[in-house]
Amino acid sequence: MSLPLVPLPASVTPAKGVAFTLTDAVFITGDADAAGVLHRLVLTRTGLHLTAAPGTAEPDSAAIDVAVDGDGPPESYRLSVDHRRISIRGADSAGLFYGVQTLGQLITRSSDGWVIPGVDIDDAPRFAYRGVMLDVARHFHDVATVTAYLERAASLKFNVLHLHLSDDQGWRLALTRRPELTARAAASAVGGGAGGFFTADDYRAIIAHAAANHMTVVPEFDMPGHTHAVGLAYPEVAAPPAVDGWDAAGGPAPVAGEAYTGMGVGFSSLRIGAPETDAFVDDVLTELAELTPGPYLHFGGDEAHGTPAEDFAAFVARTSRVIADLGKTPIAWHEAGAAADLAPGTIGQYWGLVSPTDGADERARAFVARGGRVILSPADAVYLDMKPTADAPLGLTWANGPTSLERAYSWEPGEVVSGISEDDILGVEAPLWTETVRDLDDIDALAFPRIAAAAEAAWSAATGSADNRTWESFRERVGALGPLWTTLGIRFPASPEVAWTV
Structure with missing residues (x-):
């Protein structure tokens, strides 16, 4: 079954058997604007209030880190999900925003609560x-x-x-x-x-x-x-x-x-x-x-x-x-x-x-x-x-x-x-x-x-x-x-x- 991603990203590599569990204990770190968008999206979708961290989350804590790194073409992003960490990197603020939207599409309800499947995505638009x-x-x-x-x-x-x-x-x-x-x-x-x-x-x-x-x-x-x-x-x-x-x-x-x-x-x-x-x-x-x-x-x-x-x-x-x-x-x-x-x-x-x-x-x-x-x-x-x-x-x-x-x-x-x-x-x-x-x-x-x-x-x-x-x-x-x-x-x-x- 395909992951529920629209529009289809340029590259999607699922990590079978890996899932990130969303709870109120998950930290959001990094870019404040993108973190705010993600917080509102997760709250609307799940009712969960993720925790904003002023700096870097503790190594053993579940965290989502969002940042602009300037790498790649305009509006592009990279998203990586494993069982404890999610990273979203945007070439610019628009790319980071689109990475957050992609993450929102991946949120799924399971018997164990809200989860995000393990995946690596490298994405950029065809048309400007x-x-x-x-x-x-x-x-x-x-x-x-x-x-x-x-x-x-x-x-x-x-x-x-x-x-x-x-x-x-x-x-x-x-x-x-x-x-x-x-x-x-x-x-x-x-x-x-x-x-x-x-x-x-x-x-x-x-x-x-x-x-x-x-x-x-x-x-x-x-x-x-x-x-x-x-x-x-x-x-x-x-x-x-x-x-x-x-x-x-x-x-x-x-x-x-x-x-x-x-x-x-x-x-x-x-x-x-x-x-x-x-x-x-x-x-x-x-x-x-x-x-x-x-x-x-x-x-x-x-x-x-x-x-x-x-x-x-x-x-x-x-x-x-x-x-x-x-x-x-x-x-x-x-x-x-x-x-x-x-x-x-x-x-x-x-x-x-x-x-x-x-x-x-x-x-x-x-x-x-x-x-x-x-x-x-x-x-x-x-x-x-x-x-x-x-x-x-x-x-x-x-x-x-x-x-x-x-x-x-x-x-x-x-x-x-x-x-x-x-x-x-x-x-x-x-x-x-x-x-x-x-x-x-x-x-x-x-x-x-x-x-x-x-x-x-x-x-x-x-x-x-x-x-x-x-x-x-x-x-x-x-x-x-x-x-x-x-x-x-x-x-x-x-x-x-x-x-x-x-």
Whole structure:
């Protein structure tokens, strides 16, 4: 039986017949931050209060020692478990944090109490960027919900939280330069639900909590499409809704100046080339850059069907240069690759299918040709808002759905976009759009257990290149995480594709 480790570590060597027994008498020594994370994790999982030791534990005492030693690639760690000692060594603080998360997955209840099996693990990530995205625009999610979700993601070694902060239904971040955005454009949501927005202090709190969990926040203001809400606040920068031939997706038709509560996309656009629009874009991106310590700003660029192609190319080229001039790296959805004059180094986020259609792969390759890299988010594999089964009460099905756990697992990042190398792939991101998602329970119901499949695609070796990097092994390993997820308060559905440990 495989050890219950997700994502699969680079190297795992079990020590048969060896186990470390967890009791209140166990000491934690070493790095204070990592020791605090471990203490809280063990307490939640087992109810045990481990003892913090100010220095080195006595030679004959049971102890867990956690430390940064600077050895190995970024975010890597080594974990060793024998019958009296556990050692976790990280190349940096992030690696040490991930080593602690791995140890948490190994905690098992036995007839003799809480135990950790003997093992030696040497682990490092495949990709530098391992992201989850949460859409807070279709339905608003408050700080508590966002931080709970990022904690869940960090436990699976994700290191990026992408926040989709604006869309046709609402604008979700208060800006002093453009106060009308939240005064007039934040009170609506899909289905007519209540909206909401983050204050600057709320946003800073999310960033701080993410940093404590070794995650970088990537904010997104989606432009030039997905901007109907902008017109509620600043009508001079918004074009009239382009509804000819538009698919309403079963919802109401958009009306200029009125809040939009449907799910249809592609009808809205900014007024490209207008001085008022350029000033608006400059204002919102400048303030977003000031609020955001991380290296990336995402400016959307997807589904701009209401924007003429020439105007679209001019807009995304200018906007990418604005972001670069602010000292940030621009990210855009793959459609922006159609523009010939993107700022060099712009990152493209591919959201097409595992088998690309309609030239999506060509547009993704264009980012690489201009010195950028690609984030892979194939919609029919890692869009967590797709229904997991046909009868699931939440989610959508447009991306060849439903998306089973096996399909979420059985794809290989290096094989999606032909003509790009492993080095051209910045990483993998699993988006969660929230047309049908209203609270944390809904998030859990759609994200789990498929988020674990995305975590393995982002962290672990290529599919089939290592023992246990297979669907058969994954479904066994993820099933054994059921007790841990339950004690962490995650309301995951018991997927019938998995034999869950009770």
